[in-house]
Amino acid sequence: MRVLAVLMVAVLCGMATAGRTKRYFFVNPDAPITLGFLLNMPISLALPTLAPVGGRSLQLYNLVEEEDDRPEELLWDSAYEQQLNRLIAYFAHLELPSLSCQERLLCELASTPESFSPIGQIFMKELRLLHGPVTTTADSLIWRYMSAAREGFASPLEVCATAYPNCPLAAERILNMPVLKVWQYISSKLNLQLV
Known part of the structure; x- marks a missing residue:
């Protein structure tokens, strides 16, 4: 060049x-x-590899309380509908239907981004305020997700468990950590960046 x-x-x-x-x-x-080379890989290929094997989604329904909110029941801000759809698809690939567990995952990903890179970057890029202000109520799904990430940015990892007590699963149990370590190794060797 x-x-x-x-x-x-x-x-x-x-x-x-x-x-x-x-x-x-x-x-x-x-x-x-x-x-430099550009490698374009669909996220639908990477995310399922990070979901733990062994039927965790059925066990999760038994662990999470029935009173837990469901993402589809909350207010979807129309300006952030595309980001919300992507986030819901990411959580579906990870077999994580519970809102409290989604919030805890976002909190922990934001709390220690280097431990959960590059998966944390995938989630955090969807939580940027690109389309104006959001409704700041507990009924707004994008606000709940952003608040969870903000809690993680401001606090150590241990605070996320107390901030979201309805979810018994830490990020290490939600994600397949050995596969994440492989992705981190590949990322370090290829200088992989998510844009």
């Missing part, structure tokens, strides 16, 4: 100095060249 840029500059300088003395450029063939 650098060589191409240097050659283009040389050609342009040669055209601009047509009647003047010529200047010569030296290109070092031993200089390192950095190449």
